[in-house]
Amino acid sequence: MTHHDTTTCVFCPDLCLYSCPTVRGSGNSSSSPFAKVSVLHWLNRFPDSSGTKAEDVAYLCTNCGLCTEVCLHDQPVGQWLFEKRQELFSERKVPAQALRMCPDEDSLRQTLVESAELINSSKTPSIVFFPGCDMLKQGPEKVAQVVEVLDRVGIHDVGLDVDGPVCCGAPWRDVGDEAGFLSRIATWHRRFERFEGVVVAEPRCSRALKDASVESSRKRRYPQTFQLWKVLTRSLRSPSRKKIPHVVSLHKSCHIARHLEPHIMPECLSEGFVIERTQENVFSGRQEQCCGHAGGFSEWAEENALRAGEVLMEEASSTGADQILSLAPACAHHLRRARANRTDLPDIIDIVEFTQKALDAGTGKQE
Structure with a gap:
């Protein structure tokens, strides 16, 4: 846990209740940030107690950060819950359902290849478009649509790298596999540093890349990245x-x-x-x-x-x-x-x- 005190959440009047998407989705206050931190607090004090388990609450979080934003004490609830995910992963206690968060990279690779075929470009682009796993799951037509729109707004020498990464690694961090996340980020940087720039489709990927660059102590040249939404809105x-x-x-x-x-x-x-x-x-x-x-x-x-x-x-x-x-x-x-x-x-x-x-x-x- 970080230097913030979980006791503050335990005795708080639950001001973050309606900020949490897990509460808004379930309609159940037992999944509120207050309730989840309370479970972690008491489990830390009494680890052998029966009842609610850490894995029951650690994955009830989108890590959106709104609870911290509205909290008068800036309690890092998402950070705590994700640290608990890492602990569960290191102890090999990750529930099977949580492993579904990690995508099938072979299937995504096939979608990337099909997307490149739709674009029908044989030359190596100077700027590569990185769709990420979320967009690849939507199918090759969606990826091809983005490349077409980028061309229409004036980014002509843009294409796909069919041998490049299909995922930034964020799902592995969601599971609790921090090493798996950072290794995929490192692969992402090594592969794409040969291009003049990378257009990143999803804000989730941009956030993962930003977080990893802050955590990394290695001094190296990172590829220049552009967020898709910023490129398009400027046009x-x-x-x-x-x-x-x-x-x-x-x-x-x-x-x-x-x-x-x-x-x-x-x-x-x-x-x-x-x-x-x-x-x-x-x-x-x-x-x-x-x-x-x-x-x-x-x-x-x-x-x-x-x-x-x-x-x-x-x-x-x-x-x-x-x-x-x-x-x-x-x-x-x-x-x-x-x-x-x-x-x-x-x-x-x-x-x-x-x-x-x-x-x-x-x-x-x-x-």
Whole structure:
């Protein structure tokens, strides 16, 4: 554990209760940050006690960081729970269900190869697009769509590295395998440092790369990375573009809101540029809500994770929004799954689809 005292959580009035996506998904206060830290606290004091086990609470977390953001004492709840995951992994006590967080890399490799075939580019690119495991799970068509959109916004010499990494390693950290996470990060850097730059699809991957670079003591040249959402939003800055006729609620994702770019609001996504009208979320800025997909939670407790996404969409709907724009394609995919049986909720669109729609509108392809 860190220098923060878990006793503070044990005797706290539970101010973080409604910030937690595991509570919002389950509707059960027993999965609140307060409750989970209380379990760890008493297990540390009485390790031989019966009842709730550490593995029952350690994986009930997306590591979104909102509980720490709203906490008056900045208690690092997510950090504690992830440290417990590492402890369970080192003791070989990881539940079988948690191992589902790690993707099948052979299957992802095949999807990457199929994506390259769709792009049909034979030359070695100077800039490589890294889709990551979340986007590869959506299929080769999604990956090819991104490369096409990047080309349309002026990044022409971009392609895929079919022999490169298919995952940044974040799922291994979610399980508790810190060594597996850091080794994949190191492989990622070694492979991609030969390119002029890397466009990273998911904020989750960008956060993992940032965290690993802070932890690493090695001084080496890292490849220059670009976040996909920033590349695409910068391409939409022209105020002369035809407006998208929707009331849009922006979902930055917890990774961007609290860990990557907490103070950035893309100017082009503000009202009057490419969006007719924007509607601020109930929780916005650094208090952006997590959709429930992060931290391996969607694999550990899929039903609760989808319900957390449903609650987020209900809140956006209450503000009058008819469309939710997510800067993270993985979050958008998760929200679509959560919306499957709720057609009354706002439509979901990710930044890639939004950019494509704005470009088409500008060329007259859409009404």
